[in-house]
Structures are given as structure tokens and as C-alpha cells.
Amino acid sequence: MPERIAIIGLGLIGGSVARGLRARGHEGVLVGCVRTPADADRALALGLVDEAGTDAAVAVAGADLVVVAVPIGAMADTLATIAPALAPAAAVTDVGSTKLSVIAEARAGLGERFARFVPGHPIAGTEHSGLEAGFAELYAGRRVILTPTAETDADALATVTGLWHGLGARVTEMGAAHHDEVLAATSHLPHVLAFALVDSLARMAERTEIFDYAAGGFADFTRIASSDPTLWSDIVGANRDAILPVLSRYIGDLETLRAAIEQGERAPLMDCFGRAKQARDRFTAARGG
Amino acid sequence: MPERIAIIGLGLIGGSVARGLRARGHEGVLVGCVRTPADADRALALGLVDEAGTDAAVAVAGADLVVVAVPIGAMADTLATIAPALAPAAAVTDVGSTKLSVIAEARAGLGERFARFVPGHPIAGTEHSGLEAGFAELYAGRRVILTPTAETDADALATVTGLWHGLGARVTEMGAAHHDEVLAATSHLPHVLAFALVDSLARMAERTEIFDYAAGGFADFTRIASSDPTLWSDIVGANRDAILPVLSRYIGDLETLRAAIEQGERAPLMDCFGRAKQARDRFTAARGG
Structure with missing residues (x-):
């Protein structure tokens, strides 16, 4: 050392x-x-x-x-x-x-x-x-x-x-480019999503009450929205080229889910949620529970 | 009793x-x-x-x-x-x-x-x-x-x-209608977002590696994506009328952020992230840390 x-x-x-x-x-x-x-x-x-x-x-x-x-x-x-x-x-x-x-x-x-x-x-x-x-x-x-x-x-x-x-x-x-793509997906995008959700809810008229009825799942989901706004604005700006494609794809995936929900189709939800649970459970197992 | x-x-x-x-x-x-x-x-x-x-x-x-x-x-x-x-x-x-x-x-x-x-x-x-x-x-x-x-x-x-x-x-x-609106925002929407994100990443070609480099923030953010897919498909279907407006608004908010990122505008990110951190920190304080 x-x-x-x-x-x-x-x-x-x-x-x-x-x-x-x-x-x-x-x-x-x-x-x-x-x-x-x-x-x-x-x-x-x-x-x-x-x-x-x-x-x-x-x-x-x-x-x-x-x-x-x-x-x-x-x-x-x-x-x-x-x-x-x-x-x-x-x-x-x-x-x-x-x-x-x-x-x-x-x-x-x-x-x-x-x-x-x-x-x-x-x-x-x-x-x-x-x-x-x-x-x-x-x-x-x-x-x-x-x-x-x-x-x-x-x-x-x-x-x-x-x-x-x-x-x-x-x-x-x-390689640096590969790092930036991987982190855009696993870190930068989730931060943007969490910030955007909490801000979206905070701008709802009944915001105080809404947060009153939020439970542990919400606390976990939004923990990263307590991160430093300046730091994260800079990170998102610096990694814009890698973040934009994953953000765009994610918005497209949400649009697909929204259409399925609107039309009362259950299969697309089951498919998406099921694949997600499998991947999340594998991730948890790989981290040692 | x-x-x-x-x-x-x-x-x-x-x-x-x-x-x-x-x-x-x-x-x-x-x-x-x-x-x-x-x-x-x-x-x-x-x-x-x-x-x-x-x-x-x-x-x-x-x-x-x-x-x-x-x-x-x-x-x-x-x-x-x-x-x-x-x-x-x-x-x-x-x-x-x-x-x-x-x-x-x-x-x-x-x-x-x-x-x-x-x-x-x-x-x-x-x-x-x-x-x-x-x-x-x-x-x-x-x-x-x-x-x-x-x-x-x-x-x-x-x-x-x-x-x-x-x-x-x-x-x-x-009232039941009010309950359904509040829970759509604080629970049902976050579940949809978390399932969608993990599924989106799991479908990327380099998925194994991506999850290898995910950290604690990702684990917290996606914890609810380990929830039961059948249960949650049914909840989303049952509360469709309350979920659709908050999901639509959220997609709109993401579109706005995406445009700001694309154009290299920092102020909209700072505003959104800053408001979110304030709201999230108040929520944490209200829960007793």
C-alpha cells in the first residue's frame, strides 16, 4: 500500500x-x-x-x-x-x-x-x-x-x-463504454425512475395523505430518491448517451403495459411480472439471499 | 375479541x-x-x-x-x-x-x-x-x-x-374509491414500475453481467419485483381505473425528463430530483427515520 x-x-x-x-x-x-x-x-x-x-x-x-x-x-x-x-x-x-x-x-x-x-x-x-x-x-x-x-x-x-x-x-x-452502458441500466436509470416517481406523487394534490399510506415496499423502492440531486443531475448529464436508449426502451415497455391494462389483457402482465420475479429472485440468490 | x-x-x-x-x-x-x-x-x-x-x-x-x-x-x-x-x-x-x-x-x-x-x-x-x-x-x-x-x-x-x-x-x-386512488399511487404503480424495469433489464442481451454489477440501491429498488406475479396481475386488473391515470402521468413525466436529458438541459433534472429528495426525506422523517 x-x-x-x-x-x-x-x-x-x-x-x-x-x-x-x-x-x-x-x-x-x-x-x-x-x-x-x-x-x-x-x-x-x-x-x-x-x-x-x-x-x-x-x-x-x-x-x-x-x-x-x-x-x-x-x-x-x-x-x-x-x-x-x-x-x-x-x-x-x-x-x-x-x-x-x-x-x-x-x-x-x-x-x-x-x-x-x-x-x-x-x-x-x-x-x-x-x-x-x-x-x-x-x-x-x-x-x-x-x-x-x-x-x-x-x-x-x-x-x-x-x-x-x-x-x-x-x-x-x-472498457469504459461498456461500464457506462451497464451502469446506465442498473443504477442511473433506477435513480431517474425513483426521483420521477416521488416527484410525480409529491405534485399530486393529496400528497401528504398519499405518503401517509405508503408502506415498506414504497420506502425501499424510493430510497434512492433521497440521493443528492446535484450529484445525480451531473451523472445523468455525463452518461446521457448510455442512459437515453435504456430510458427510451423502458418508456416503450411501460406504454405496452399501459395498453394491456387499458384493454384488460392479463397475459402481458403475467408474462412481464413473471419474468421479472424470476430475474429478481436469481439476482437475490446470486447476492447470497 | x-x-x-x-x-x-x-x-x-x-x-x-x-x-x-x-x-x-x-x-x-x-x-x-x-x-x-x-x-x-x-x-x-x-x-x-x-x-x-x-x-x-x-x-x-x-x-x-x-x-x-x-x-x-x-x-x-x-x-x-x-x-x-x-x-x-x-x-x-x-x-x-x-x-x-x-x-x-x-x-x-x-x-x-x-x-x-x-x-x-x-x-x-x-x-x-x-x-x-x-x-x-x-x-x-x-x-x-x-x-x-x-x-x-x-x-x-x-x-x-x-x-x-x-x-x-x-x-x-x-371511502373505497379514495383508497383505490391512494394505493394506485403508492403501491400498485411502484410494483408495475419495478416489475417492468427488472423485466426490461432481464431481456437485455448481457443480462447476467448487468445483474452482476447491480448494487444495494438496485436491490432495494427492485425488491417488490420479487412479489407474486399472479397476485399482482389481479390487483392491477382490479384497480385498473385508478392505476391508468397515475401510470399515464408518470409516463408523461418520464417523457419530459427524457427530452431534457436529450437536449442537455440540467435545470429540469435538478428541479425534479430536488423536489423528490425533499419529499422522500420528509417521508422518511415521518416514518421515524
């Missing part, structure tokens, strides 16, 4: 990296970069890092590994800010939910250091955010997808793979 | 009524009716009821209270079967997720006993079903909606209200 690790952003994702490294006995220096001096004090008080500040260029100076854990919307600026301050041998990685967009930003922002950048995405999270949201075991047993390019240095890739293994995660490599 | 209580159907909902009555010290006789002799043996072995069989008319004979806990699709037949066997003073209730349809079936099936019928719906459940799915505390602190008609006898209503209070639930009365 690298001696000096800088983590830019100590929210749910970056904070969990810091807590996980601590909990698993990392003995080097952890440097955190946050948005305000008050957050820096708080991060130190929480024991998340050894050093904390608000200047990303200062944070990465001398670091062997830099984890950029900022929202997708802040990625380009952050990468451009740290580029001139990076040690030549430093490996850099990110945790963004979209990869083609981040790779383009890293190529532009990091310039000649781009080969040291390993695009990454831990498939883990909760609907919470902020300095207090992280926990040491967030990545234990979870998947991390790395999407190295043809230019990515092998030893930077090995360093970043080692980081995630050290946090208990399972690391997979795939 | 009535001395002799017949429960028709001992799945998640009926089984939890039986278990809850036992756990809370009901000292009368519980009679269960299930679909097969093997299930009757199993219900007795599990200690769910004192007597079990497969003939609903036999089960209700002499009962002071009858809880019809069969799927929506079996409601009409069940009510017609028990009508001639009901004691004149017996109160009858159901647990169906739609109320206008059940009231129509009860009026037709129960005939002159219709005034003893109290339409009911406990807002509680899980995605599981079957004899083993129930648990005694399913209704503790949860809402039960009763939708009595102008013809419903006051003492039958009091008996059924007492049943649910005895199981720890909070009882609310409202």
Missing part, C-alpha cells in the same frame, strides 16, 4: 476509503481535501485523515496515490487543479459513476500525467452523503470496476487495484 | 393474522382454510391454527369473525362459497389491496349478508408469500384502512376494528 495517500473529497465514498484504510491498518499518511476550513477541522476531529485542507494541489503534493472522490460535476476542475502538483510517480484514480466522461476530462486536465490515471468506480454506496456518511466496511465484498485505457501505466493500475483489494473489494476491469 | 375466528388463506397476510393473534394471547379458536390437505397439515404443524381444512364453507361455520385473506383473484369465488355457511351474526372482512372491486364482489357473493362485510386493507407486507412467510408483528404500528359502505353494520365494523387494534395496527376509515 502506498505510504502517502491523498483523498480529494471526504464524503460517503472518499470518507469510506479513509475509514477503511484506517480500520484495515494502513500505517502511512492520509491527506484529505475538503471544501471548507470547517470541514477540514471536522475531518481531523473525526480522525478521518492525518492532514486536511481545502487546496487540492497542496493535498496531492508528495502523495504516492491520489483518490479523487469528488462529484462528477467537480471532476474536471479538480483534475486540472491537481495536475501541476502531482509527483511524477503518483498514481491517480477516481470513483466517478460514469467513465467515458471522466476519461475525457482526465485526458484534458492531467495532460502528460494521463497515463498515471486509472479510471475507477466502486459499486457501493448509500443514499447518504457528507463527512459523516462513510463507514469502513462500505467496500468489503463489493465490486470495483476499473476501466484502464490503452495508455494506462501497468504499475499505476497495480497500485489502484491494490488499494481496493486492501479495502476488501473485488476488482474487475472492463 | 371474537371467540371463534376463521381465516381463509394462511399466506403472508392471513398467516400473520394467525401468528399475531396467538402471540398477543387470543384464547379462542382459530380455524384456517388453505388450498391443499398438505398445506392444512403444515398449518397445524406450524401451530398457526387450531383447526385447518380446504373447504371454506366448513371453515366459517360457527365463526364469529371471518378474515378472507385470499388473493384478489380468488375473492369472488371465496365470498360466494362462504355466504351460505356464515352464522347470521358473523362479521366478515377481507385484506385485499383494492377495495371497489372487492366491494362489488362481496355485494354479489354475500347477498343479504353484505351488511356484515367490512372491506379492509392492512398496509403491510413483504415480497414473500406462502405459509412460512407470515410473522406475528407484521401489523404492529402499521396502518389498516377500512372502507365501510353506507350499508355496513356498525357492530361488524367495531368487531373488525377491534381485530386490527388487537394486532397492534392503527385503523383508518376512508
